Amino acid sequence: MSRVYNFSAGPAVLPVPVLEEVAANLVDYHGQGMSLLEMSHRGAIFTGIIEETRALLRELLAVPETHEILFLQGGGHLQFSMVPLNLLGAAAEATYIVNGTWSKKAAAEAQKFCHVNVITPAAHASLPDKDDIHVPNDAAYLYYCMNETVDGLEFNYVPPAPSCVPLVADISSNFLSRSVDFSRHALVFAGAQKNFGPAGLTVVILRKDLLGLADEACPTMLNYEVHVQGKSMYNTPPTFPIWVANLVCKWIKAEGGVEEMDRRARERSRLVYEAIDRSEGFYTSAIAPAHRSRMNVVFHLAEEALTDLFIREAEKVNLFNLKGHRSVGGLRASLYNAMPVEGARDLRNFMFEFVRRHG
Amino acid sequence: MSRVYNFSAGPAVLPVPVLEEVAANLVDYHGQGMSLLEMSHRGAIFTGIIEETRALLRELLAVPETHEILFLQGGGHLQFSMVPLNLLGAAAEATYIVNGTWSKKAAAEAQKFCHVNVITPAAHASLPDKDDIHVPNDAAYLYYCMNETVDGLEFNYVPPAPSCVPLVADISSNFLSRSVDFSRHALVFAGAQKNFGPAGLTVVILRKDLLGLADEACPTMLNYEVHVQGKSMYNTPPTFPIWVANLVCKWIKAEGGVEEMDRRARERSRLVYEAIDRSEGFYTSAIAPAHRSRMNVVFHLAEEALTDLFIREAEKVNLFNLKGHRSVGGLRASLYNAMPVEGARDLRNFMFEFVRRHG
Numbered sequence: 001m002s003r004v005y006n007f008s009a010g011p012a013v014l015p016v017p018v019l020e021e022v023a024a025n026l027v028d029y030h031g032q033g034m035s036l037l038e039m040s041h042r043g044a045i046f047t048g049i050i051e052e053t054r055a056l057l058r059e060l061l062a063v064p065e066t067h068e069i070l071f072l073q074g075g076g077h078l079q080f081s082m083v084p085l086n087l088l089g090a091a092a093e094a095t096y097i098v099n100g101t102w103s104k105k106a107a108a109e110a111q112k113f114c115h116v117n118v119i120t121p122a123a124h125a126s127l128p129d130k131d132d133i134h135v136p137n138d139a140a141y142l143y144y145c146m147n148e149t150v151d152g153l154e155f156n157y158v159p160p161a162p163s164c165v166p167l168v169a170d171i172s173s174n175f176l177s178r179s180v181d182f183s184r185h186a187l188v189f190a191g192a193q194k195n196f197g198p199a200g201l202t203v204v205i206l207r208k209d210l211l212g213l214a215d216e217a218c219p220t221m222l223n224y225e226v227h228v229q230g231k232s233m234y235n236t237p238p239t240f241p242i243w244v245a246n247l248v249c250k251w252i253k254a255e256g257g258v259e260e261m262d263r264r265a266r267e268r269s270r271l272v273y274e275a276i277d278r279s280e281g282f283y284t285s286a287i288a289p290a291h292r293s294r295m296n297v298v299f300h301l302a303e304e305a306l307t308d309l310f311i312r313e314a315e316k317v318n319l320f321n322l323k324g325h326r327s328v329g330g331l332r333a334s335l336y337n338a339m340p341v342e343g344a345r346d347l348r349n350f351m352f353e354f355v356r357r358h359g
Numbered sequence: 360m361s362r363v364y365n366f367s368a369g370p371a372v373l374p375v376p377v378l379e380e381v382a383a384n385l386v387d388y389h390g391q392g393m394s395l396l397e398m399s400h401r402g403a404i405f406t407g408i409i410e411e412t413r414a415l416l417r418e419l420l421a422v423p424e425t426h427e428i429l430f431l432q433g434g435g436h437l438q439f440s441m442v443p444l445n446l447l448g449a450a451a452e453a454t455y456i457v458n459g460t461w462s463k464k465a466a467a468e469a470q471k472f473c474h475v476n477v478i479t480p481a482a483h484a485s486l487p488d489k490d491d492i493h494v495p496n497d498a499a500y501l502y503y504c505m506n507e508t509v510d511g512l513e514f515n516y517v518p519p520a521p522s523c524v525p526l527v528a529d530i531s532s533n534f535l536s537r538s539v540d541f542s543r544h545a546l547v548f549a550g551a552q553k554n555f556g557p558a559g560l561t562v563v564i565l566r567k568d569l570l571g572l573a574d575e576a577c578p579t580m581l582n583y584e585v586h587v588q589g590k591s592m593y594n595t596p597p598t599f600p601i602w603v604a605n606l607v608c609k610w611i612k613a614e615g616g617v618e619e620m621d622r623r624a625r626e627r628s629r630l631v632y633e634a635i636d637r638s639e640g641f642y643t644s645a646i647a648p649a650h651r652s653r654m655n656v657v658f659h660l661a662e663e664a665l666t667d668l669f670i671r672e673a674e675k676v677n678l679f680n681l682k683g684h685r686s687v688g689g690l691r692a693s694l695y696n697a698m699p700v701e702g703a704r705d706l707r708n709f710m711f712e713f714v715r716r717h718g
Binding site for chain 1: 597
């Protein structure tokens, strides 16, 4: 196989050894005479897989026993509803930091259910100043998106909240690429299709004391407590993505864990950001270095008309899916855990070469 | 590979040629240099797959242009909420036929949102008499489960409803095994993990005039209209299960279509029901022949103590997952589309042999 470097924002690159193990055991799961796709989720093999995956996540992210780990469906979008439906309780409002596409969507959805206080950064395409984050004591929770996939922004600090206000984070696109401080985060969630596995699986890690607040009218499938009690098997879970996620966890562990994923993420993104910063304005990034995402490098060509040519020429040297999100245009290189450092280096070299040819 | 006959109720047996095609193209999707698991859902390849799958379903089930076809997540359980949240409109009540585990669950969930009129059969483990189905003209809809997977009951008639009352059916466990009359069904839904593909995908087929009734407070992801407008891509769809479902549709078409699936289902189930009926009471089925499911044959041993021995001895001759649902005990042979007729014949022969040895 001639493998390409795939900079897709998600679904996204997966580790080759994981794909190879899935392929080798797809028709006949380790000599069982049937595929994992065909197995009851209540059988010993799948329950072993889901329990092991939970234990691996607990180990990789040092999730304390105060927190439950859930495997759900519906992606980040369903979490935008589930968070307020489960956490509001008797409170009438919640506070959202809105600094990009995904936090904006989450805040808009929450407005169906409560009053939303919005904190925005002073400048476009940035993080709010830490000192500008003021959260009322009676807010149901403080919400933020740790990495804005479309905009290329990543928090480099934990937003301060009063100790009585639970902190909620969308970590979909930097999940398992850095540590999470669970002494400060009450709930985090992540769609799998960036760093964890195929689309169709969502991980939620939440503090147990948040359970039991959902209203009676909350749809049963949207109640975290139901899924905690059912150990993520209240209904049939997405068994295949959980199997792949299990193998991804093992791959991360074998490669050196989350700390090593973080180190590689810094290295990959540094290589690409340097190509932007050294281009003397040929490539532009609106984002201050301290706010830049290690996962999604968003940039533009000063001469926008060259964008399509950039994409076409990149494909000729095996670099795919560099087109920016349709809402912001330009270019985006998503550099998730499974992207080899060599992929980032090849992209950097191509970027230099493209300047030489067209600068 | 030594393949077993897998009578699991779901996730369940899939066609071997489908599994083999998935395995062969898992790491490198038809020479693209990446897996389908890694591809953007907005790219040409996946949008081609989802559109083709929709067209194949429309063809296989003769879905008229009055109806939309959606690919969602969350299984039947999420539909239990979505149906009332989307169809109630200004109505205060809905009517549910409750004659088994799944219709009972659906009715219980609907009670969160409206008053529920329940129609039950006169006798346990049966269908209601057609003449006993009375639906008020102001009911938001009439709901039934066409095949009760746990109880082994399948409707052999379409429940009568006033023409102004939409008819809704859970067809999870007999999807694509028989034709559906869409001139009478306003909405049908099916979890994929019986006849259609891996867990994590739900198909909803609904009449367009039902859209637009959801309340403003309906979570966005639970609003059918949102998914119709987004062509099932409002958010990232479960791309892998949709790929497998695409191949399953092609397999059904190549094998002769839904009519042929129905013929095989009748043949398989007839073989097993005969083994029950000819056993002179060694095996028992509480269900009247006219109400018996072609998909899930539920039966007991008169001498319940032999059940575990039956299961163990069946495994020795390659027949797996025959244990009944934990709520009803006994035995259950699920005979979905991908179960070869030979599997049903082997089960029948084993059942006769088991009577000879232990009867």
